[in-house]
Amino acid sequence: MTNIDTKKELSEEFSGIKYILTSGMRSKLLLAMYDKSKNLDELRNDLKKPSATILHGLKELENINLIRKVQKSYELTSNGFLLTANMIKLIENWFAINKNKIFWNSHDLDGIPDDMLKEIHLLKGARYITSTTSDLSNAFNSYIKLISKSKKLNIILPIYSENHFKHLIKLLKDDKLKKLELIISKEVFKTIEENELFKKELLDNEKVKIRCIERKVKVFLTYGPDFMSLTLFFKDGHYDDSQILIGKDKNAIRWAECLEREYKKR
Structure with a gap:
C-alpha cells in the first residue's frame, strides 16, 4: 500500500497533474504529439481548433518544459513523453475499469x-x-x-x-x-x-x-x-x-x- 510519505508527495504533485488534466487543449496537444512531432497546420487539422487557441496551449506546455519547438514543428521533451505515456495509461485504466x-x-x-x-x-x-x-x-x-x-x-x-x-x-x-x-x-x-x-x-x-x-x-x-x-x-x-x-x-x-x-x- 502507499505509505504516508508517498501520499504527501502525491498530494504536492497533484497541482501539476491537475494543470494538465483539467485542460482539454493541453491534454490533447500532448496526445497529438505522442507518436511524432507536428507543425501548427497538422495540429490544427488534428484538433479542429483555431491557431490562436493551439498556440496558447503550446506556449503553456513550453513554459513547463513538456514540449519544445524545433524549426517549424513541435515535439515532446523527454519529460513530456514520460508524462504523456503515463497519461495514456491512466486513460486506459479508467476505460478498463469503467467498461x-x-x-x-x-x-x-x-x-x-x-x-x-x-x-x-x-x-x-x-x-x-x-x-x-x-x-x-x-x-x-x-x-x-x-x-x-x-x-x-x-x-x-x-x-x-x-x-x-x-x-x-x-x-x-x-x-x-x-x-x-x-x-x-x-x-x-x-x-x-x-x-x-x-x-x-x-x-x-x-x-x-x-x-x-x-x-x-x-x-x-x-x-x-x-x-x-x-x-x-x-x-x-x-x-x-x-x-x-x-x-x-x-x-x-x-x-x-x-x-x-x-x-x-x-
Whole structure:
C-alpha cells in the first residue's frame, strides 16, 4: 500500500497533474504529439481548433518544459513523453475499469496485488459475463466452454469445487488437456488428498503440476494460450460464481501471466 510519505508527495504533485488534466487543449496537444512531432497546420487539422487557441496551449506546455519547438514543428521533451505515456495509461485504466465497473465494484480486490491493479488497462478488451435468473449457470457454462478448447491451462484456484475438478479430470482423461498447472492453498490441497479419485487423477497425474501457498487465495484465475478468465469474491467473503471476466487478447493473457507470477512468488 502507499505509505504516508508517498501520499504527501502525491498530494504536492497533484497541482501539476491537475494543470494538465483539467485542460482539454493541453491534454490533447500532448496526445497529438505522442507518436511524432507536428507543425501548427497538422495540429490544427488534428484538433479542429483555431491557431490562436493551439498556440496558447503550446506556449503553456513550453513554459513547463513538456514540449519544445524545433524549426517549424513541435515535439515532446523527454519529460513530456514520460508524462504523456503515463497519461495514456491512466486513460486506459479508467476505460478498463469503467467498461466493467459492475464487475469491479461488486467484488473484493484484496487478492489482486497493487502492482497488478495499476496494470488493469491490459484488461481493457475484456468483458464480463453474468448469470441471470433465467440462466443461473451462464457464467460457469461460459467458463467450461473456454477451458474445453485449451490444451494447456494455468489456474489459481481459491476454492474446493468438485464440479470444477470433475471437468478438469475429464479433459485430462480425454487427452484434450495436455498440461495443467494449479496454484491452490494448503487447505484445498488437503481436501483433494482426502478424495481418492481427485488424489489419483490430479495429485498423481504427470500432466498436472500443483503449487501450494500458505495464505488464503482470493482470486480464481484461469488462462490458456487463447484466453484468460477471472472470478472473485464478494466483499463479505463469499465466492461469486455468477460473474466472470473474460479476455481473449494478448494483453489480457499477459496480465493473467503476471498475476500468476505474483502468486508463485508466495
